[in-house]
Amino acid sequence: MMYKPHFGEGIPFGPSTERAKEILREEDKRLLREIANVGGMERYLQSHPEFNKDFFTKEKRCLCCMDERTAKGTLNLPGSGIMIEGEEAQEAFRQRLQEAKIEGVYSHDGCGASKLYAKEHGIDDPNKAAVDYAKDLALKLGIEYKGHLKTSGDHPGRVVYYDTTGYLNRESPIWQEKMPTGFAISRHVLNEREGMDALLLAVKIAFSEHGEGFGRFTESDPLSLIYVLAQSEERQNITEQQLQNELHKCYQTLEEEFPQIKGKIRIEGFHASVPE
Numbered sequence: 001m002m003y004k005p006h007f008g009e010g011i012p013f014g015p016s017t018e019r020a021k022e023i024l025r026e027e028d029k030r031l032l033r034e035i036a037n038v039g040g041m042e043r044y045l046q047s048h049p050e051f052n053k054d055f056f057t058k059e060k061r062c063l064c065c066m067d068e069r070t071a072k073g074t075l076n077l078p079g080s081g082i083m084i085e086g087e088e089a090q091e092a093f094r095q096r097l098q099e100a101k102i103e104g105v106y107s108h109d110g111c112g113a114s115k116l117y118a119k120e121h122g123i124d125d126p127n128k129a130a131v132d133y134a135k136d137l138a139l140k141l142g143i144e145y146k147g148h149l150k151t152s153g154d155h156p157g158r159v160v161y162y163d164t165t166g167y168l169n170r171e172s173p174i175w176q177e178k179m180p181t182g183f184a185i186s187r188h189v190l191n192e193r194e195g196m197d198a199l200l201l202a203v204k205i206a207f208s209e210h211g212e213g214f215g216r217f218t219e220s221d222p223l224s225l226i227y228v229l230a231q232s233e234e235r236q237n238i239t240e241q242q243l244q245n246e247l248h249k250c251y252q253t254l255e256e257e258f259p260q261i262k263g264k265i266r267i268e269g270f271h272a273s274v275p276e
Helices: 018-037 041-046 049-055 087-099 112-120 126-141 173-178 192-206 240-257
Strands: 062-065 075-077 104-108 144-149 159-163 182-186 223-230 265-272
Touching (some): 087 126, 192 223, 192 240
């Protein structure tokens, strides 16, 4: 696993020291520049067709947080879905998870979404809220609760992957070596409003003091919002234009709230040959 001596065992991405974070930051910036120089993510992956067999998998049909430090499972949402409010919305969400053939649910410590949920609901312990929610979701779906993952350090992500395939394999060592570190959002198990909420939260975390912050994103080294679509049109349940619109809307909304973001976000996407 890349940079294993800095990250420690069992933490896919979680630099525990400033030196580790700096190493990861510089490598991600180099990768993103390389991707931009070859013409974008689509061309980068076309020039490396060997990546495809590692980047997407039918295995690991588990739900985990979008957090880039807990890259477990191919389904990823803020707090494993804890911020989807209301029983009716949760029921619709569970139905979509069943359609995605989910097999397990993770929680993790230090989860920002769980902290927000706990604050809004007057819960003292966000970690307990995260565990309780994930266990309850697993119970209602009749699947396995996979455990509570550990994380370390602040968020290093310089990318938000907006995925519609459900096969994204961020746990792959090849992914961790060849793709920039990023949050991941499984858009196909969310409605449009939920998807936008997740996007806004991910970008705000990246620009916050718990992420890279405003100072480390520039016009030459921006935050990348990257949508992921299946190559086969019959496998798509959301159009490319719709995804582009949602990402641009996210950018515009954030620019109105934080004018200093202007010019510091890049939007692109790529098509993936996903498992049948």
